[in-house]
Amino acid sequence: MRLEYFQMLDELEALNLDEPSIVVRSRVPDESTVFEGHFPGHPLVPGVLLAETMAQASGYLLLALDGCKRMVFLAKLKEANFRNFVPPGTEMTVEARRIHDGSGYAVMQASITSGSKKLADAQLTFRIVPFANDELKAHVEREAARLGFLPSNSAQ
Amino acid sequence: MSSTFDTVADIIANASDVERDSITPDSHIINDLEIDSLAFLDIAFEIDQAFKIQIPVEKWMEEINQGNVSTDEYFLLKNLCARIDQLADATAA
Numbered sequence: 077m078r079l080e081y082f083q084m085l086d087e088l089e090a091l092n093l094d095e096p097s098i099v100v101r102s103r104v105p106d107e108s109t110v111f112e113g114h115f116p117g118h119p120l121v122p123g124v125l126l127a128e129t130m131a132q133a134s135g136y137l138l139l140a141l142d143g144c145k146r147m148v149f150l151a152k153l154k155e156a157n158f159r160n161f162v163p164p165g166t167e168m169t170v171e172a173r174r175i176h177d178g179s180g181y182a183v184m185q186a187s188i189t190s191g192s193k194k195l196a197d198a199q200l201t202f203r204i205v206p207f208a209n210d211e212l213k214a215h216v217e218r219e220a221a222r223l224g225f226l227p228s229n230s231a232q
Numbered sequence: 233m234s235s236t237f238d239t240v241a242d243i244i245a246n247a248s249d250v251e252r253d254s255i256t257p258d259s260h261i262i263n264d265l266e267i268d269s270l271a272f273l274d275i276a277f278e279i280d281q282a283f284k285i286q287i288p289v290e291k292w293m294e295e296i297n298q299g300n301v302s303t304d305e306y307f308l309l310k311n312l313c314a315r316i317d318q319l320a321d322a323t324a325a
Contacts, residue, residue, distance in 0.1 A: 151270060152273065176281065178273075178276055178280055178289070179286055179287060179290045201273055201274075201277070
């Protein structure tokens with residue numbers, strides 16, 4: 077996890093395109109400029125970045141299902157719960173599953189845990205649209221490769 | 233259709249600021265009820281779930297954007313309900 081670069085995920089643990097669901101690991105860094113402001117003397121991962129973490133795991137699942145043909149954008153966060161503080165060094169498991177496959181959109185349920193402790197959960201809605209340009213598509217594909225999974229069409 | 237209309241009108245009222253009593257079969261979702269695209273995502277989700285269908289929103293928008301059909305075809309409530317009934321029948325068949 078590199079908070080400053082919005083790299084919220086470290087490594088794919090499981091990808092199930094039938095269910096469909098994804099499990100990704102992420103470790104909160106020991107140090108980050110984010111903690112200088114949030115908060116001095118009491119460093120915590122901001123809730124909005126935990127939401128972004130769930131959005132990225134959900135997004136990569138949708139990208140994998142679609143063979144990275146289109147981009148996904150977070151449109152709505154519903155019933156978001158931040159259940160425990162997340163300090164530096166926390167080992168996180170991020171899980172997401174698709175609960176509805178709409179036309180041009182998808183609804184996901186995601187959660188973050190650390191061991192048996194629940195950290196956050198939410199329902200997320202994404203718009204699914206064409207990539208704005210090749211640069212964005214290349215970036216997303218590089219990130220998917222860094223995380224350790226191949227889009228479904230690349231695996232053929 | 234009347235049952236479909238009631239369900240859809242309830243969904244719209246719950247997902248927006250529109251008063252349930254102001255929604256009629258002749259209401260246009262965009263022009264009259266002023267439902268924005270985000271609220272429509274919610275409404276599409278609830279309709280998909282309620283009727284166990286997938287409203288082909290992308291196909292409809294493509295047809296509208298290409299000028300092949302007017303928005304009335306899909307977003308006038310009585311027309312939307314008729315489409316939902318067709319989709320539900322096709323799914324059940």
